Amino acid sequence: MTSLRVFGIGGLIAYRALFNWISPWIYIPTMLGSPLFQIVFFTYLGRFSGTKSDAFFIVGNAVQVCAMSSVYGATMAIANERWLGTLAPLLATPASRPALFLGRAVPYVANGLFVSAFGFVVGWALLDFHPRGGDVPALALVVFVTVLSCTAFGLLLGSIGLRAKDVFFAANLAYFLMLLFCGVNVPLESLPGWMAAIGRGLPLTHGIAAAREVAGGASLADVARLVWTELGIGAAYTAAAYGLFRFFEAEARRRASLETL
Amino acid sequence: MGRLALPPKTLSTTGFFVLTAVLQPVIFASIAFFIFRTGHHGATLLYAALGAGLMGIWSSTLFGSGGAIQWQRWQGTLEVLVTAPVPFVLVVLPLTLATASIGLYSLVATLVWGRLLFGIPLHLAHPFLFALSIPATVVGLGLLGLLLASTFVLYRHANAMSNLLEYPVWLVTGLIVPVSLLPGWATPLSWLLAPTWGVEAIRHAALGGPVLPALGMTALLSVVYLVLGAAFLELFLRLARERATLSLT
Numbered sequence: 001m002t003s004l005r006v007f008g009i010g011g012l013i014a015y016r017a018l019f020n021w022i023s024p025w026i027y028i029p030t031m032l033g034s035p036l037f038q039i040v041f042f043t044y045l046g047r048f049s050g051t052k053s054d055a056f057f058i059v060g061n062a063v064q065v066c067a068m069s070s071v072y073g074a075t076m077a078i079a080n081e082r083w084l085g086t087l088a089p090l091l092a093t094p095a096s097r098p099a100l101f102l103g104r105a106v107p108y109v110a111n112g113l114f115v116s117a118f119g120f121v122v123g124w125a126l127l128d129f130h131p132r133g134g135d136v137p138a139l140a141l142v143v144f145v146t147v148l149s150c151t152a153f154g155l156l157l158g159s160i161g162l163r164a165k166d167v168f169f170a171a172n173l174a175y176f177l178m179l180l181f182c183g184v185n186v187p188l189e190s191l192p193g194w195m196a197a198i199g200r201g202l203p204l205t206h207g208i209a210a211a212r213e214v215a216g217g218a219s220l221a222d223v224a225r226l227v228w229t230e231l232g233i234g235a236a237y238t239a240a241a242y243g244l245f246r247f248f249e250a251e252a253r254r255r256a257s258l259e260t261l
Numbered sequence: 262m263g264r265l266a267l268p269p270k271t272l273s274t275t276g277f278f279v280l281t282a283v284l285q286p287v288i289f290a291s292i293a294f295f296i297f298r299t300g301h302h303g304a305t306l307l308y309a310a311l312g313a314g315l316m317g318i319w320s321s322t323l324f325g326s327g328g329a330i331q332w333q334r335w336q337g338t339l340e341v342l343v344t345a346p347v348p349f350v351l352v353v354l355p356l357t358l359a360t361a362s363i364g365l366y367s368l369v370a371t372l373v374w375g376r377l378l379f380g381i382p383l384h385l386a387h388p389f390l391f392a393l394s395i396p397a398t399v400v401g402l403g404l405l406g407l408l409l410a411s412t413f414v415l416y417r418h419a420n421a422m423s424n425l426l427e428y429p430v431w432l433v434t435g436l437i438v439p440v441s442l443l444p445g446w447a448t449p450l451s452w453l454l455a456p457t458w459g460v461e462a463i464r465h466a467a468l469g470g471p472v473l474p475a476l477g478m479t480a481l482l483s484v485v486y487l488v489l490g491a492a493f494l495e496l497f498l499r500l501a502r503e504r505a506t507l508s509l510t
Contacts, residue, residue, distance in 0.1 A: 021421070023418070025417070025418045025421060026418050026420075026421040029418075029421040029422055029424055029425035030421050030424045030425070033424070033425040034424045034425055034427070034428065037425070037427075037428030037429050037432070038428055040428070040432065041428045041431060041432050041438075044432065044438045044442060044443065045293070045296060045437060045438050046296070047438075047442060048300075048437075048438045048439065048442055049296045049297050049299075049300030050300045051296050051299050051300035168277075169277065169279075169280060172277070172280050173280060173284060176280075176284070176285055176288045176289075177288060179288065179289075179292060180288050180291055180292050185292050185296060186292060186295040186296060186299075187299070190295050190298070190299045191295065
């Protein structure tokens with residue numbers, strides 16, 4: 001029961017305390033305004049270059065903008081404990097570590113889903129993107145899985161933030177590199193082999209590919225392999241993030257470096 | 262001169278500015294190179310490299326202008342600067358010009374990146390005018406930053422506005438996508454923004470075309486931004502002091 005409370009209520013309180021962009025004055029321009037213009041920008045860049053259809057860029061970017069919450073937010077969810085000086089009291093508690101760790105991811109998953117949904121609405125309202133109504137549930141499921149794996153990646157960065165000096169630099173860099181490596185705007189087959197290989201090991205890549213196929217009329221069964229791969233990648237990042245979290249916790253206790261900035 | 266030299270020195274040491282001025286433009290340039298290389302449009306990769314470099318200059322200016330006020334707020338030095346006998350515009354101007362100048366890294370980085378990794382030749386149609394267009398554009402961007410910074414005196418979350426304004430200005434000034442491709446209302450808006458003319462001057466100097474008219478418009482808009490920025494800064498500063506909101510974060 002206590003673990004459930006730590007997972008649910010603790011996660012929510014952590015979200016309210018640690019998410020820097022929760023104020024509407026910051027949330028709206030950063031989490032909605034910036035993704036809106038990102039989608040419009042790359043769609044027009046695609047039109048100008050004549051590389052791919054509008055749908056390619058709209059779906060790719062609408063899914064990728066979940067990283068605003070999943071990467072930046074999830075990084076804050078862990079790393080901000082250290083920056084705000086609350087890490088030591090938190091780790092002094094006997095709270096279940098898996099509940100404490102995973103619970104704080106939940107609000108960012110919900111947030112990432114909302115931002116991506118907003119991205120698709122932008123595509124529909126401004127850029128003439130009209131998937132068939134019947135495809136929307138499958139698309140939502142694919143986006144949900146992608147947001148999960150992307151949040152796992154954010155948690156990994158956050159765990160690194162328990163040790164690294166400037167993890168927000170890494171989160172910013174990761175966000176932009178995803179635009180290049182994950183097939184968001186450049187098809188994987190157009191990238192050099194080593195870049196495509198890295199992209200295939202990152203979250204988003206398979207999810208975006210699946211979302212594009214579903215938006216193009218494919219069924220969920222047709223993209224099952226891509227979706228399972230995305231889920232597997234998310235599980236691997238979650239395990240790595242939790243492992244690092246526990247490792248850095250133990251190391252910080254041993255070396256008395258818990259709040260060294 | 263010290264006022265102009267110090268901000269670039271300090272800003273260059275922050276990870277965020279290295280990201281904004283060097284890494285981000287190179288990533289965006291790579292995206293543009295790959296897209297243009299596989300697309301059927303005739304735009305050259307040099308066109309993309311110049312556009313991506315200028316996108317970086319705008320990002321540096323934008324985050325620098327937002328930060329120019331916000332960082333002073335966070336560090337508790339804004340009131341001290343405001344009460345100094347020097348006109349406040351002379352405090353902010355070096356910061357915005359400096360952040361625009363840091364953006365020059367972007368242009369150099371995208372051109373070098375394009376040359377080394379994508380084999381893009383740098384054959385300039387008008388080398389002298391190219392060399393003239395770059396500082397003129399940087400000054401124009403810096404003064405646009407001053408205009409923005411003046412409004413940020415009243416706005417507590419200036420950094421969030423910076424996040425919002427990055428892509429729209431890239432779009433509406435035609436840094437990489439021609440303005441003619443956008444809805445009609447975007448064209449008159451683009452005429453009011455110095456980067457529109459700056460990128461035109463740089464592009465024509467590099468790829469061929471009339472440079473001086475665009476350069477003249479950049480200079481004219483720079484003067485307008487300076488006058489408006491100084492006036493707004495005075496006005497908004499007075500309002501912030503009256504409402505006691507200067508240091509609220």
